[in-house]
Amino acid sequence: MDNDADAESDVCARCAKTSGTCCTLTPGQEEYCFPLSASERAGMESAGANAAHFFLQPNTDPFVDNLCRLFPGETGTIRELFPSGGAHDRLAISPEGVCMLLGQQGCFLPRAARPLYCRLFPFWIRTGRELYFEMDRCQAQKESGGGGAGLLLRMRMTSAGVRTMYHELRKAWGLPEQA
Ligand code: SF4
Numbered sequence: 585m586d587n588d589a590d591a592e593s594d595v596c597a598r599c600a601k602t603s604g605t606c607c608t609l610t611p612g613q614e615e616y617c618f619p620l621s622a623s624e625r626a627g628m629e630s631a632g633a634n635a636a637h638f639f640l641q642p643n644t645d646p647f648v649d650n651l652c653r654l655f656p657g658e659t660g661t662i663r664e665l666f667p668s669g670g671a672h673d674r675l676a677i678s679p680e681g682v683c684m685l686l687g688q689q690g691c692f693l694p695r696a697a698r699p700l701y702c703r704l705f706p707f708w709i710r711t712g713r714e715l716y717f718e719m720d721r722c723q724a725q726k727e728s729g730g731g732g733a734g735l736l737l738r739m740r741m742t743s744a745g746v747r748t749m750y751h752e753l754r755k756a757w758g759l760p761e762q763a
């Protein structure tokens with residue numbers, strides 16, 4: 585099955601009702617939230633997001649260090665893209681740690697207009713290899729018993745689609761193309 589970028593995965597809707605989704609974080613961890621590029625913000629705004637859904641986050645050392653862990657071997661590029669003293673857009677998060685775009689049925693935005701990191705989660709590519717971030721409350725991981733083909737199926741993704749979206753994210757965030 586091909587990625588269907590506009591199709592909502594029903595497992596994420598179930599997750600919104602039962603598990604709290606990946607759209608929440610522990611209060612105090614907001615600075616670690618992934619960055620939003622100008623193109624991602626524009627896409628979100630054209631789908632109904634407004635200024636209240638964004639927050640201008642300073643490029644703190646913990647944020648940059650975390651990004652460097654996500655992109656091993658690319659520390660120099662990351663530090664150029666997110667220089668000390670600068671700032672980047674991220675999602676606005678409630679005092680309880682919930683993304684302001686999350687509703688009872690899941691994200692208010694259509695899937696195609698969501699941040700690329702949200703669309704890719706829980707998958708990632710590190711040093712050329714597909715992996716997934718383990719999360720206890722991820723309904724898709726609970727139902728698939730972990731990763732592999734079962735997780736891809738529940739997320740309506742394919743390995744090729746994960747790579748395509750990862751490269752789209754790199755491009756949006758300003759990272760150079762990889763072979
Ligand atoms: S933008 Fe949507 S998918 Fe992304 S964290 Fe917020 S509610 Fe979740």
Ligand code: SF4
Pocket residue numbers: 595596597599600603605606607705706719721722723724725
């Ligand atoms: S990716 Fe996992 S944690 Fe995130 S909403 Fe979907 S099922 Fe829940």
